[in-house]
Amino acid sequence: MREIAVIGIGAGDPEQVTMQAVSALQRVDVFFVLDKGEVKQELVDLRSEILRRYAEDYRVVVGQDPERDRTTTAYVEAVDDWRRRRADVIAALIASELGEDQVGGFLVWGDPSLYDSTLAILDDILARGELAFEVEVIPGISSVSTLAARHRVGLNQVGRPIQITTGRRLAAGWPEGVDDVVVMLDAQTAFTEHLDQDADIYWGAYLGTPDEILISGPLREVAAEIEKVRAEARDRKGWIMDTYLLRRKRWEA
């Protein structure tokens, strides 16, 4: 039976690749990569560096990532449709490129459990019933763990819940019932919508890479600085990946 290893590779530092991930990398015969046609050459280089350092005797097969419809307001439907089309591409690659007794691999940024569609896509493919394979997941060090470590903070206050959410959702309002909110996928600096809150922010960009930037402090005091630094860094490099923790100091039940 074919086997697929979904391997978390950490947030950007090859040293974050775990021993378990190294063992899995060494077993993989064929790595599958979707070409997103992006300018993030550094991310492509980082993946290549991880393979060069840790993998052995492998092939890399590249498929074309289908376009996502970013014009529609029907966000969930657009993402569902995109995922289905990605599943078509990946299913075709597995069928044509992976031998019946071989191991295929997907390198996943951070940890596969957080805002990543690889596992859902593989489930979709299995549900179609046309291909059979076993899936093994190797956890990775997420950008969220890296953010907390770099700022030397825990994510929760004593006995309190935390919520991990997206910039899009944070822009729509502070989540109910939580004081600690971790925000990912924020293209719109949604923290600036919450300057009325008595909160601290712990912000990090390019975590784990040589370009890492960290800023923390009272949200009202550092929000403008983060916006400025973020815009400058994005212009300079052509892309940005950032994550932050918002911590409201007063519990409002």
Ligand SMILES: C[S@@+](CC[C@H](N)C(=O)[O-])C[C@H]1O[C@@H](n2cnc3c(N)ncnc32)[C@H](O)[C@@H]1O
């Ligand atoms: C599609 S999600 C993937 C998350 C990934 N699975 C993880 O565990 O970190 C991409 C988002 O993760 C965050 N992210 C990933 N890598 C990062 C890094 N090196 N520095 C800061 N944020 C990062 C950003 O919020 C980015 O928008």
